[in-house]
Amino acid sequence: xxxxRRNKLVILxxxxxxxxxxxxxxxxxxxxxIYFSFHNWPGIATAPLKYVGLQNYANIFQNDDFLRSLKNVxxxxxxxxxxxxxxxxxxxxxxxxxxxGTRFYKASFFLPLILPATSIALIWYFILxxxxxxxxxxxxxxxxxxxxxxxxxxxxxxxxxxxxxITTWSSIGYYTTIGLAALxxxxxxxxxxxxxxxxxxxxxxxxxxxxxxxxxxxxxxxLVITGVLKIFDLIFILTDGGPNGTTHVPATLMYKEAFxxxxxxxxxxxxxxxxxxxxxxxxxxxxxxxxxxREA
Amino acid sequence: MNAMGSGKWRxxxxxxxxxxxxxxxxxxxxxxxxxxxxxxxxxNDDIFASPFALPTSFNWQNYVxxxxxxxxxxxxxxxxxxxxxxxxxxxxVGAFAAYALARFRFRFQGVTLxxxxxxxxxxxxxxxxxxxxxxxxxxxNDNYLVLILLFTAFMIPMTVFxxxxxxxxxxxxxxxxxxxDGCGHWRTFWHVIFPLMIPAIATASTFNFINTWNNLIFxxxxxxxxxxxTISVGLLSFFGERTSDYGAVTAATVITLLPPILxxxxxxxxxxxxxxxxxxxx
Numbered sequence: 001x002x003x004x005r006r007n008k009l010v011i012l013x014x015x016x017x018x019x020x021x022x023x024x025x026x027x028x029x030x031x032x033x034i035y036f037s038f039h040n041w042p043g044i045a046t047a048p049l050k051y052v053g054l055q056n057y058a059n060i061f062q063n064d065d066f067l068r069s070l071k072n073v074x075x076x077x078x079x080x081x082x083x084x085x086x087x088x089x090x091x092x093x094x095x096x097x098x099x100x101g102t103r104f105y106k107a108s109f110f111l112p113l114i115l116p117a118t119s120i121a122l123i124w125y126f127i128l129x130x131x132x133x134x135x136x137x138x139x140x141x142x143x144x145x146x147x148x149x150x151x152x153x154x155x156x157x158x159x160x161x162x163x164x165x166i167t168t169w170s171s172i173g174y175y176t177t178i179g180l181a182a183l184x185x186x187x188x189x190x191x192x193x194x195x196x197x198x199x200x201x202x203x204x205x206x207x208x209x210x211x212x213x214x215x216x217x218x219x220x221x222x223l224v225i226t227g228v229l230k231i232f233d234l235i236f237i238l239t240d241g242g243p244n245g246t247t248h249v250p251a252t253l254m255y256k257e258a259f260x261x262x263x264x265x266x267x268x269x270x271x272x273x274x275x276x277x278x279x280x281x282x283x284x285x286x287x288x289x290x291x292x293x294r295e296a
Numbered sequence: 297m298n299a300m301g302s303g304k305w306r307x308x309x310x311x312x313x314x315x316x317x318x319x320x321x322x323x324x325x326x327x328x329x330x331x332x333x334x335x336x337x338x339x340n341d342d343i344f345a346s347p348f349a350l351p352t353s354f355n356w357q358n359y360v361x362x363x364x365x366x367x368x369x370x371x372x373x374x375x376x377x378x379x380x381x382x383x384x385x386x387x388x389v390g391a392f393a394a395y396a397l398a399r400f401r402f403r404f405q406g407v408t409l410x411x412x413x414x415x416x417x418x419x420x421x422x423x424x425x426x427x428x429x430x431x432x433x434x435x436x437n438d439n440y441l442v443l444i445l446l447f448t449a450f451m452i453p454m455t456v457f458x459x460x461x462x463x464x465x466x467x468x469x470x471x472x473x474x475x476x477d478g479c480g481h482w483r484t485f486w487h488v489i490f491p492l493m494i495p496a497i498a499t500a501s502t503f504n505f506i507n508t509w510n511n512l513i514f515x516x517x518x519x520x521x522x523x524x525x526t527i528s529v530g531l532l533s534f535f536g537e538r539t540s541d542y543g544a545v546t547a548a549t550v551i552t553l554l555p556p557i558l559x560x561x562x563x564x565x566x567x568x569x570x571x572x573x574x575x576x577x578x
Contacts, residue, residue: 015392111560118528126332264429
């Protein structure tokens, strides 16, 4: 049996298909993106790549649109962490507390996650329709709050806020599910012991429960950061970066640079920055949140 | 006694308050789907005139428009083909790799697993430019086989992660019995390991199907011929052509929502497990 489990040829044969597919379509392209970011290519099949050194990076970091998209995405990440992890775990705690209807709540909160971003974006576009007609404006009217009506997605003050709200709406169930799984792993004795000690209600949550599920909160924060930095479709459809670039993020700008302006080198430089940013922010947030369990 | 009573009362008041909050939020989660469903049966003028009203009658005209003018049926079928191909190929090569990683001993075993799983960290944006370059050079655009391989590359990390963890839990005795019966590796895999992996394959496949079905950016860039488009791209161009035909656009939207919702309704737990695998232990 030992020899059976060490047959090199068999191991190789079983690993090869997955290995080759991942290597050719994922790993080599990632390396090539970094390589591309030092070159210019106009997007024409016959045109050769031209080495330009750090020029693409110099260009994007002198480009106001890119700098603004960086600022936008940092706010986007910040509010998404608060919204998705904060509210997501709060909802999990609520479901855990009431104990009834768990299945229904969990399923409802999770539903937006499985829907295509394209469809979600179109539905929300209609809900926020940029005239008097949209559902939100309709609702405000019928509540007698007609003065609050806005053209939500074409107003530079509200467009990004709605992108954040819709993102949070669509992903929150993920973190509620993670939170519930973490809470389900808590031993009953701990909760009972805490109750006897007089730590009840919010204090118990803060000083007993949160420290015990801290690890899943850390993982969630990293998932939100890497997830939000990737978001493209939602913004592409809802605002396409507008009005006036107030909703551009590096991911949408990258698409524009590469596939609308045929600036593939610049697009690759932005893609590399996105990749680096998601690593740096993840490591940074893990550091800030300490390692393992927080001190109770 | 008294204190206990008031504590209990307070507790149920809190519960009631929480239920109201949870219920309101659940409705907010469901509302957009409900809105598109009721709007898809309404006449265009009624959709925004009274967005909260139920449709007065079942008007299928919007669906007819979406299917005929929007070509939605064609895109639906195309996407089903792509997602189906991706699910099958990912399950197959993922199960192969998981078998090697979980049931054998070799050097660089840990590193190989990390290599596969690290794919989870890679954003799609980080690969599309060089792929656009290569696909242009070797004329791989509009090629479903290539697109299925590309999707599969992005599904393999999670598939291998789920299947390897599962395959490790299969008891040695089952495999040994097959070997004693004279089965080689290939037959042992197909007759013992693969059938046992089916529940985990189902979990991974729900993840793979939903992610492929929902993807916009790959077909947007790598499919140039309109008739080969996927449903997300098709929906978007239908919206572009008939922006103010709200009824038909919402009808087309409802059609795009059907497969993921159907899968979720049928396999709720597998979907939740598949999507949160890696973040949730067990």
